[in-house]
Amino acid sequence: MPRFSVIIPCYKVQGFLRECLDSVLGQSYRDVEVIAVDDRSPDGCGAILDEYAARDERLRVLHLAENVGLGRARNAGMPLATGDYLLFLDSDDTLTPGALRAMADRLAETDDPDVLVFDYARTYWWGGTRRNALAHVLADARGATFTLTERPEILDLLMVVWNKAYRRDFVEREGFTFPPGYYEDTPWTFPVLLSAGRIAVLDRICLDYRQRRQGNILSTTSRKHFDIHAQYERVFAFLDARPQLAGWRPYLHIKMGEHCLDILSKPDRLPPSDRAEFFRRTAALFRAHRPPGAPVPAGLRVLEQGYAVYAARRRAGQAVRAAARRAGRTRTAAAGKLGRARPLLTVRRPLDPELAVYSAFSHRGVYGDPAAIYRAARHWAPHLRGVWVLRDEEQVPLLPAGVEHVLLGSAAYRRVTERATFFVNNVNWPGALRKRPGSVHIHTHQGTPLKYMGADLLDKPGARLGVDVPQMLRRADRWDHSLVANPHSERVWERAYPCHFASARTGSPRNDVLVRGRADRAAGAGFRLRYGIPADHTVVLYAPTRRDYRRGGHVERFDPARLAADLGPGHTLVVRLHPSLAASPARGLGLSELHRRGVLVDATDEPHVEEVMLASDVLVTDYSALMFDYANLDRPIVILADDREAYAASRGTYFDITAEPPGQVAGTYRELAYLFTSGAWRDEEAGRLRSAFAGRFCAFDDGRAAERVVRTLMLGEELPGQVSVPDARSARSAGRDLMTSS
Structure with missing residues (x-):
């Protein structure tokens, strides 16, 4: 008896069917049977199914004599199922890699609940991916099993059949089947969840829900949308047959009204001549099933007031939204004119020589090089007032105590940026910020570059997708000083940003803590x-970078759970995705669930990557700039370069990291695993490569970079052992040379 029976009804999906079948039959978890139902499809679906069945005995094909529709096709497949759990997969959707293994593990962990609810992501025809907006509901309920009464918020999730696994004997005992018609998921999902004695959730994206360019069948204009009324009649009939569920009637009554009005609100669902009839039928259904004395929410009172009121309100709402759009365009134009005029109005206000403005990672908070410089300024130049620019209010609670801040675009932001003398950032300031004569812009960058940056992206059309390189260079024209940690960075930045700045050989301020913590094994104890x-x-520590050859940037090189297992006892795997992937669906592809189960540690949200590095003993990466920082720790680095040619072709690299590596190099996952099982990751050759790498790329990092920036570039001092730095106040105009040396 297999663990899973996957039922796939097929009708006119020959363009997507192979991908769907591959996603199931190609899973690493093999204890599965597939029951594909050819719903008398007029295209090549039947032949494709027979072809796959001839190759894989786990696939059984049922050819129906006539087209019966999605619900009844599922019903036809259920009697053939022998698995412990049923999964219903639409034939244009796909399971994500590792989905069945994750489901099996979660089911075992929760002792075989009646229903397992898992997460999904919408995948769009143009290549975009968006995770379920209510994924937090699954994260909040990821502990033990529960009933619907204990966690009713599960009903807020999309009412579909394909985001759940159902224990087969539970389904058979309750006699659940699908009705004919549109919206057949509704009278299945509500009864199933209401009847389940034990529900579990899996906070992992297990399914990619394809969003076709023309939409799904429910997006078509048809009278079949009237089926929704009959489907809810079935739901209420289910409640009538089970008095113990009567308490759910008020909720379902409201849900039904909202669902029907949502269909009516879509302009492409119903022919205009049918809209009034649909409203009247909805209103009749709403009246018929209203619990005695139950209040009617404000948004549904229109069902008691009639179609004429509904139509008038809809027309009024459309007019208000149209007027708002026109007003928005007018305000935007006026703001642009005001923004252009503002420098003329404020040019006579003098600069404040004791005001410094800081920002990091597009105004996310007190991080990176700017944070290190800010802290050094509080020690070496306490008279300087430091103000941080934040993107929005969400970052405010994360600020350290006593840090002054302004919100981007606010009146306070305009006041401080109009008068500040010093600007410190690792990302370009907004284009509207004008550089005033006498101000000093210190650009820290975000590490040593391996991949192409700036003007070099002009030869890489894929990598510069969505990047306005000319605008980027215009913003870089405001830089006075470009911080570098090594001669390589100095050469690259001057090539990638052909602007009027001077390279400052200060070292990377954020790496000061790494240099100082190199020999202190207790430095990362807090993280541990x-x-x-x-x-x-x-x-x-496994820290992969993003890929420019894949939309969304995430490419899973291997199963991190496998690496965690292969490392063996006495090891802990810590994974940190690229910051740009922190809020992407990549987090939902198993990483969060593996973290919850203690298989590994997901450190993607850790605000200070320096602390994560200090807590680790070895770095595994591919082409991430993190390796250049990590080299300051003099700890082993392993490179996994299994797609080096594809990465170099799409993004461009300044040198071949496999020819000049910081440690041992693996070309496949098997080679990576062998490096650890054999101990080669920290052998003599690895040490020799690491030493040579650090000599090239950590040349100016000595633990005093932040101090050097403050005292030379902001205070105009000359430090012992350093070539004289011009007085900061005389170097505040763009283009003035700053010459330092190692």
Whole structure:
């Protein structure tokens, strides 16, 4: 008996069917049977199914004599199922890699609940991906099993059949089947969840829900949308047959009204001549099933007031939205004119020589090089007032105590940026910010570059998708000083940003803590303690970068759970995705669930990557600039370069990291695993490569970079052992040379 029976009804999906079948039959978890139902499809679906069945005995094909529709096709497949759990997969959707293994593990962990609810992502025809907006509901309910009464918010999720696994004996005992017609998921999903004695959730994206360019069948204009009324009649009939569920009637009554009005609100669902009839039928259904004395929410009172009131309100709402759009365009134009005029109005206000403005990672908070410089300024130049620019209010609670801030675009932001003398950032300031004569812009960058940057992207059309390189260079024209940690960075930045700045060989301020913590193994103890990592464990930090050859940037090179297992006892795997992927669907492809189960530690949200590096014993990466920072720790680095040619062709690299590596190089996952099982990751050759790498790329990092920036570039001092730096006040105009040396 297999663990899973996957039922796939097929009708006119020959362009997507192979991908769907491959996503199931190609899973690493093999204990599955597939029951494909050819719903008398007029295209090549039947032949494709027979072709796959001839190759894989786990696939059974049922050819129906006539087209019966999606619900009845599912019904036809259910009696053939022998698995412990039923999954219903639409034939244009796909399972994500590792989905069945994750489901099996979660079912075992929760002792075989009646229903397992898992997450999904919408995948669009143009290549975009968006995770379920209510994914947090699954994260909040990811502990033990529960009933619907204990966690009714599960009903807020999309009422579909394909985001759940159902215990087969539970389905058979309750006699659940699908009705004919549109919206057949509704009278299945509500009864199933209401009847389930134990529900579990899996906070992992297990299914890609394809969004076709023409939409799905429910997006078509048809009278079949009237089926929704009969489907809810079936739901209420189910309640009538089970008095113990009567308490759910008020909720379902409101849900029904909202669902029907949502259909009516879509302009492409019903022919205009049918809209009044649909409203009247909805209103009749709403009246018929209204619980005695139950209040009617404000948004549904229109069902008691009639179609004429509904239509008038809809027309009024459309007029208001149109007027708002026109007003928005007018305000935008006026704001643009005001923005252009503002420098003329404020040019006579003098600069404040003791005001410094800071920003990091597009105004996300007190991080990176700007944060290190800010802290050094509070020590070496306490008279300087430091103000941080934040993107929005969400970042405010994360600020350290006593940090002054302004919100981007606010009146306070305009006041400080109009008068500040010093500007410190690792990302370009907004284009509207004009550089005033006498101001000093210090650009820190975000590490040593391996991949192409700036003007070099002009030869890489894929990598510069959505990047306005000329605008980027115009903003870089405001820089006075470009911080570098090594001669390589100096050469690259001057090539990639052909602008009027001077390279400052200060080192990378954020790396000061790494240099100082190199020999102090207790420096990362706080991170280990927070995540319960034993002090004697070898911590392996895996930090992959994003890919420009894949929309969304995420390419899973291997199963991190496999690496965690292959490392063996006494090791802890810590994974940190590229910051640009922190809020992407990549997090939902198993990483969060593996973290919850203690298989690995997901450190993607850790605000200070320096602390994560200090807590680790070895770095595994591919082409991430993190390796240049990590080299300051003099700890092993392993490169996994299994797609180097594709990465270099799409993004461009300034040198071949496999020819000049910071440690051992793996070309496949098997080679990576062998490096750890054999101990080669930290052998003599690895040490020799690491030493040579650090000599090239950590040349100016000595633990005093932040101090050097403050004292030379902001205070105009000359430090012992450094070539004289021109007085800061005399170097405030763009184009003035600043010459330092190693």
